[in-house]
Amino acid sequence: xxxxxxxxxxxxxxxxxxxxxxxxxxxLGLGGYVKNQAGRVFIEVExxxxxxxxFLTELEASPPQLSRIETVAWERRPTAHESHFRIETxxxxxxxxxxxxxxxxxxxxxxxxxxxxxxxxxxxxxxxxTHCGPRxxxxxxxxYDRGRTTMATFPMCPACRQEYDDPKNRRFHAQPTACAKCGxxxxxxxxxxxxxxxADPLASFVQxxxxxxxxxxxGLGGYHLVCDATSELxxxxxxxxKARDEKPFAVMVADVETAEQFCEIGALERSLLVSSRRPIxxxxxxxxxxxxxxxxxxxxxxxxxxxxxxxxxxxLLLRAVDGAPLVMTSGNRSDEPIAxxxxxxxxxxxxxxxxxxxxxxxxxxxxxxxxxxxxxxGESPIRRSRGxxxxxxxxxxxxxxxxxxxxxQLKGVFALGRDRQAILSHHMGDLDHWDAYRAFVRDIGxxxxxxxxxPRAIVHDLxxxxxxxxxxxxxxxxxxxxxxxxxxxxxxxxxCMAEHQLDEPVIGVSFDGTGFGTDGNIWGGEFLVxxxxxxxxxxxxxxxxxxxxxxxxxxxxxxxxxxxxxxxCTLDCLGSRISPTALQTVDTMxxxxxxxxxxxxxxxxxxxxxxxxxxxxxxxFEGQAAQQLEWLSKEAPxxxxxxxxxGTTDVQYDQSRAKPxxxxxxxxxxxxxxxxxxxxxxxxxxxxxxxxxxxxxxSQTICLRLNLCTSVRNLGSQKT
Ligand SMILES: [Zn+2]
Ligand SMILES: [Zn+2]
Numbered sequence: 001x002x003x004x005x006x007x008x009x010x011x012x013x014x015x016x017x018x019x020x021x022x023x024x025x026x027x028l029g030l031g032g033y034v035k036n037q038a039g040r041v042f043i044e045v046e047x048x049x050x051x052x053x054x055f056l057t058e059l060e061a062s063p064p065q066l067s068r069i070e071t072v073a074w075e076r077r078p079t080a081h082e083s084h085f086r087i088e089t090x091x092x093x094x095x096x097x098x099x100x101x102x103x104x105x106x107x108x109x110x111x112x113x114x115x116x117x118x119x120x121x122x123x124x125x126x127x128x129x130t131h132c133g134p135r136x137x138x139x140x141x142x143x144y145d146r147g148r149t150t151m152a153t154f155p156m157c158p159a160c161r162q163e164y165d166d167p168k169n170r171r172f173h174a175q176p177t178a179c180a181k182c183g184x185x186x187x188x189x190x191x192x193x194x195x196x197x198x199a200d201p202l203a204s205f206v207q208x209x210x211x212x213x214x215x216x217x218x219g220l221g222g223y224h225l226v227c228d229a230t231s232e233l234x235x236x237x238x239x240x241x242k243a244r245d246e247k248p249f250a251v252m253v254a255d256v257e258t259a260e261q262f263c264e265i266g267a268l269e270r271s272l273l274v275s276s277r278r279p280i281x282x283x284x285x286x287x288x289x290x291x292x293x294x295x296x297x298x299x300x301x302x303x304x305x306x307x308x309x310x311x312x313x314x315x316l317l318l319r320a321v322d323g324a325p326l327v328m329t330s331g332n333r334s335d336e337p338i339a340x341x342x343x344x345x346x347x348x349x350x351x352x353x354x355x356x357x358x359x360x361x362x363x364x365x366x367x368x369x370x371x372x373x374x375x376x377x378g379e380s381p382i383r384r385s386r387g388x389x390x391x392x393x394x395x396x397x398x399x400x401x402x403x404x405x406x407x408x409q410l411k412g413v414f415a416l417g418r419d420r421q422a423i424l425s426h427h428m429g430d431l432d433h434w435d436a437y438r439a440f441v442r443d444i445g446x447x448x449x450x451x452x453x454x455p456r457a458i459v460h461d462l463x464x465x466x467x468x469x470x471x472x473x474x475x476x477x478x479x480x481x482x483x484x485x486x487x488x489x490x491x492x493x494x495x496c497m498a499e500h501q502l503d504e505p506v507i508g509v510s511f512d513g514t515g516f517g518t519d520g521n522i523w524g525g526e527f528l529v530x531x532x533x534x535x536x537x538x539x540x541x542x543x544x545x546x547x548x549x550x551x552x553x554x555x556x557x558x559x560x561x562x563x564x565x566x567x568x569c570t571l572d573c574l575g576s577r578i579s580p581t582a583l584q585t586v587d588t589m590x591x592x593x594x595x596x597x598x599x600x601x602x603x604x605x606x607x608x609x610x611x612x613x614x615x616x617x618x619x620x621f622e623g624q625a626a627q628q629l630e631w632l633s634k635e636a637p638x639x640x641x642x643x644x645x646x647g648t649t650d651v652q653y654d655q656s657r658a659k660p661x662x663x664x665x666x667x668x669x670x671x672x673x674x675x676x677x678x679x680x681x682x683x684x685x686x687x688x689x690x691x692x693x694x695x696x697x698x699s700q701t702i703c704l705r706l707n708l709c710t711s712v713r714n715l716g717s718q719k720t
Pocket of ligand 1: 106107108109110111128129130131132133
């Protein structure tokens, strides 16, 4: 006989780990106990040595679906002659954290119950269990139990309580568990928020959708706007009311088979669609679809954003509309953050939606759908939020103490660094919006509580005017902790290294839209050499002016003028599309350096070419012109790529004049460089102009040749 104390670390709490350990020990006839400790599971188990070995093997071989074991350590303990196994209550006073799982899509067992007329939860839109259901979106504090979630106001009925208390039950300690008797209920509201009395709110909602109306649906992390995705009329109406000109809408379908009728789906895309994270997956449109989706869903876009149902309510909804695809887009106007509070949803979405399908389980943490795509056979997330956050990213290095990093401005996300983990928050949206900023501040507090991490340093982007930078300054002052500024592209490089578990010096190439540079210019075509600690700028794309500053981002033709003038070309290719007066104004601004900051941005280079070849002169959302160029381009053979040249001087930019308009004494990791190479973009611009003159224009050929990666690879081989 032998007794072992086993510690299991990783994603092991709130995922049904203790019941799993219990049933494993029970099956092997072992004695002892299991309990949650600060951020880990602790087991003492007693029996014959061989059986204990088997216990450990099976523990690691088949843990619960949602868990992820990082380490298992054990040591011998004196035997206590225990023959029964039990689950002990968790250590509440232990410092450290209870792991919080991301929200998880309805599991197969729950789905089967939902559709089984004999089950007591048949047709109940809020069923869940230890393996699935809401997590991050309903949690209000630590440690994670029902009293600290938005389920606190729903006392369990005896039947639910019995399941909750039974270690052999799938709902043992499933905090959000409920049934029709004791749990949340659906309600139907009119556009002004008045309750509409109906025996079946879901059926009435579906009737409205069938009649071409626009619905607002309270989901997991916020409200969605919903309509029939096959109705051109309904989708166009939604687009008009939402004031969203061209940005694509996501579509929800009942299953992969339905998605296959209008999209191309590869093996990895399929597995992402059906995964318990249930992100929106970008899928290439089928040339000859069997099911016609309204053009207005994703106008002039070769992709659809598609997701499968992830809550019981979605499953019921998709069944009620006979599996018809539904537009399921964030409940917001234009670029505002998604609405998630009931009152706010009515006031903000009342002018868009005709009818609301709501319920009385509050959403605490606003969490947008995640968006992902497959590139070169691997997953490449575009927005990592619902279903992913707050799952930690494993770091190749260890944080010496807890660190809070507050991120950029446009796609606000913060991170808590703790030990070898970076806990990345859900997506907060544009921090220029007061709502988004308020949620940002509140949720930083929530994460610090959930993960028991009190930051001892605050890290921010070098940009002096980001809302996140302001927060960092105030926070560092009030907490009396150090403030650390990191240059935008050094941060990009380090993130990329962490994602790929690198801890060695690298050459980091960052092609970006906008990042504040150490010289006060706007960077975005950067070649950095260094590691996590320090980095030097080895080369960058040649500086050109951004006439009108931010205006040049919304109007790519301004960047076309800047690049054409820089390359000594005429403005002929812009033809009559831009008024001569406007052209002249911008020309003058460039000459006089009036409101014309300098940029080395690759994004602005794409913009310039997109405008030159007539794809886009202005954009309605970030990155639109570059995206359209990408759609037209194919993998370019090396010899076809447009030329760049190396230079060590930058005519437009006089180093001696470089005086940053700010001083950041806490900028870290920056090595001054003896020489910065400049990658001359002028040969590229001239070659594009020549192609246009030869009548190639916006055909595939020109885009084929604008493959920056290929060009850089060529450049690399020259340079080597
Ligand atoms: Zn379940
Ligand atoms: Zn119940």
